[in-house]
Structures are given as structure tokens and as C-alpha cells.
Amino acid sequence: MYETYWRFDFKPFENTPDPKFLYYSPKHEEALMRLLYAAREHKQGAILTGEYGSGKTLVSRVLLQDLASDDRFQTVLIVNPKLSNKELLKEILFQIGEQNIASSNDALELLHQLERRLKESIAQRKKTVFIIDEAQILEEKELEELRLLLNFQNQEEFLMTMILIGQSDLKRRVNSIEPLKQRLALQYHLNTLGLEETREYINHRLGIVGRREPIFTPGAYGLIHEGAQGTPRKINNVCDYALLIGFSKKAQQIGVEIVEDCLYDLGFIEKKIEKKTSATPKKTRARKTQTNGGLQPAPLNTEEEQHGEDSRHFEEGERGIEGFRRDDTITHRRVKTP
Numbered sequence: 519m520y521e522t523y524w525r526f527d528f529k530p531f532e533n534t535p536d537p538k539f540l541y542y543s544p545k546h547e548e549a550l551m552r553l554l555y556a557a558r559e560h561k562q563g564a565i566l567t568g569e570y571g572s573g574k575t576l577v578s579r580v581l582l583q584d585l586a587s588d589d590r591f592q593t594v595l596i597v598n599p600k601l602s603n604k605e606l607l608k609e610i611l612f613q614i615g616e617q618n619i620a621s622s623n624d625a626l627e628l629l630h631q632l633e634r635r636l637k638e639s640i641a642q643r644k645k646t647v648f649i650i651d652e653a654q655i656l657e658e659k660e661l662e663e664l665r666l667l668l669n670f671q672n673q674e675e676f677l678m679t680m681i682l683i684g685q686s687d688l689k690r691r692v693n694s695i696e697p698l699k700q701r702l703a704l705q706y707h708l709n710t711l712g713l714e715e716t717r718e719y720i721n722h723r724l725g726i727v728g729r730r731e732p733i734f735t736p737g738a739y740g741l742i743h744e745g746a747q748g749t750p751r752k753i754n755n756v757c758d759y760a761l762l763i764g765f766s767k768k769a770q771q772i773g774v775e776i777v778e779d780c781l782y783d784l785g786f787i788e789k790k791i792e793k794k795t796s797a798t799p800k801k802t803r804a805r806k807t808q809t810n811g812g813l814q815p816a817p818l819n820t821e822e823e824q825h826g827e828d829s830r831h832f833e834e835g836e837r838g839i840e841g842f843r844r845d846d847t848i849t850h851r852r853v854k855t856p
Contacts (some may be wrong), residue, residue: 521763527728533759541637563680568708636677654684710748745781
């Protein structure tokens with residue numbers, strides 16, 4: 519809707535796990551490196567955790583894209599892990615190309631079929647990487663069943679690498695099962711973005727869609743980071759909404775006022791900035807005007823000119839993100855805590 523106005527090739531802030539949009543912050547680069555190491559070195563397993571919206575799923579899609587370009591790997595992706603044990607085994611067999619999946623509901627028979635298939639893959643020098651997203655919803659019994667799959671191995675190597683991806687609670691659940699913890703020793707927690715990373719993240723996405731000129735003002739970056747708490751998914755929501763509002767207002771840039779309205783509408787802040795009223799008389803300045811009584815000092819247009827000065831402070835940025843202050847004329851902003 520607003521792509522033509524802002525001169526985008528396509529929308530920059532969609533919350534879809536499109537690998538081309540991955541911003542390689544040090545955190546995301548480290549997460550991807552560890553998962554690639556687990557897969558390429560055929561480790562038994564790994565865990566990637568992070569808060570919702572931190573970019574875990576996007577990292578996993580980049581991993582899958584990388585492995586798909588290498589004939590030595592075959593991958594399995596489970597995005598809905600709440601399957602029964604038999605359904606899970608059948609889904610794995612289906613994704614690795616098994617043509618004659620046992621029609622029987624006997625779990626033991628399915629396990630034997632999977633083991634045979636994995637051994638055939640190893641004989642063909644093809645490694646299997648098994649990724650489960652949203653794994654934090656798995657109960658202890660289901661995690662125990664996954665542990666049994668990690669027992670598939672021959673004398674030289676493991677028959678598959680298992681990667682679990684989920685929110686922070688996943689790590690606690692896995693670590694409470696000691697045998698599983700030992701098999702999934704390679705772990706990494708993906709933290710949210712810092713202020714400078716947020717600025718680079720936004721500009722990276724704008725660059726992907728063909729926009730080179732800046733759109734967001736320096737003060738807007740800090741406000742977006744504060745309101746979205748450095749979470750990529752929230753940053754996407756704020757920026758997408760801000761671009762829509764900017765388009766509707768025919769704005770040339772996205773400044774702090776538009777961002778603040780978006781944060782309030784999205785529920786990321788509790789209260790918008792309010793200007794304080796003052797009983798002090800208006801200041802006067804030396805400029806004089808002609809009146810019937812002679813030359814008199816003209817009143818300073820304090821509201822208009824002070825607002826311009828306030829905006830200048832915001833546009834210059836660097837006033838901190840712990841509640842911006844406009845020359846003592848506005849109240850501090852309170853940000854919701856999750």
C-alpha cells in the first residue's frame with residue numbers, strides 16, 4: 519500500500535522468516551554459526567533459545583537454506599511438534615523421502631524403518647538434520663521420546679543431528695532431563711538488539727527493499743528501540759505501522775511524533791507525551807512593531823518556536839532513551855514492561 523510512496527521494491531518489515539532479511543548482528547551470527555557447526559560436524563544435537571520475536575525462526579530458515587544447497591545433507595523441519603509419537607515418526611520418514619511408510623500404527627515398527635532409512639542415508643554419505651521449532655511446548659514425556667531418537671548411531675557417528683528451537687523455558691525443560699541435556703550440550707540463547715543494532719537492523723531491511731536514503735530520524739531510532747525493547751518482531755510492527763502513518767500524512771521522514779503515536783496505538787507505551795501548561799507570562803524580545811501607541815515589543819511565539827526547538831533536540835538525537843525530555847516542557851514517558 520505504501521511501497522510506491524516510500525520507493526520500496528516490496529515491504530521491508532513483514533514478520534515472515536525470509537532468509538534474505540536476516541540482519542547479522544553479533545548475536546544472530548553467533549547463533550547461526552553454532553547451529554551450522556552442529557549440523558556440518560554431525561554433532562548429536564543443539565538448542566537455540568530466545569524470547570518470542572527475537573529471530574530464532576529466521577535463523578533456522580537461514581540454516582535450512584544453507585544446508586539445502588549442499589547435497590550432503592537432507593533436512594527435516596517440524597513446525598508443530600505437538601504430534602503423537604507415531605505421527606512424528608511418519609512425518610520424519612515422509613520428509614526424508616521414504617516411499618513406503620509403514621501403514622501399521624506400531625511405533626516400534628516405525629522406529630525400525632526410520633533407523634534403516636537413516637543408515638542407508640549414511641551409506642550414501644548423506645547426513646540428516648532434524649529441526650523442531652516451537653519446542654518449548656513439548657512436555658517431559660515428549661522430550662524423552664525425542665531422546666530415544668538420538669540413540670540412533672553406529673560405531674563411527676550419529677545417524678542424525680537434532681536441533682531444538684524455542685523460547686527460554688525450553689532450556690530449563692531440557693536441562694531437567696540429564697540424559698537429554700548431555701546429548702544436547704551445544705546451547706545458545708539469542709538476546710534482543712541494542713540501540714545501535716536496532717538502527718542498523720532497520721536500515722538493513724530498508725536497504726534490502728531498495729531504499730538507500732534515510733527515512734527514520736535519529737531520535738526515532740532511540741524511541742523505536744525503547745518501545746520495542748530491542749525485539750526484532752516488535753521493531754517490525756512499529757516500523758511497518760509508522761511507514762503507513764507517514765504515508766497517510768505525506769511525511770518526508772518518520773520522526774519521534776509519528777513513532778510515539780505508533781507505540782501508543784500498539785500498546786507499547788502507557789501514555790503519550792503531554793505538554794505541561796505554565797502560568798508564567800510570555801517572554802518578549804527586542805523586536806519592535808508599529809502600533810497606534812508607537813513602537814512596542816512583539817510577544818515571542820513561544821508555543822510554535824519552542825516546539826521547533828524541542829524537535830531540534832529530538833532530531834539531533836542522543837538524548838537518551840530513558841524517557842526523553844524536551845527542555846522541561848513535557849512529562850516522561852512510561853514504557854510497559856513485559
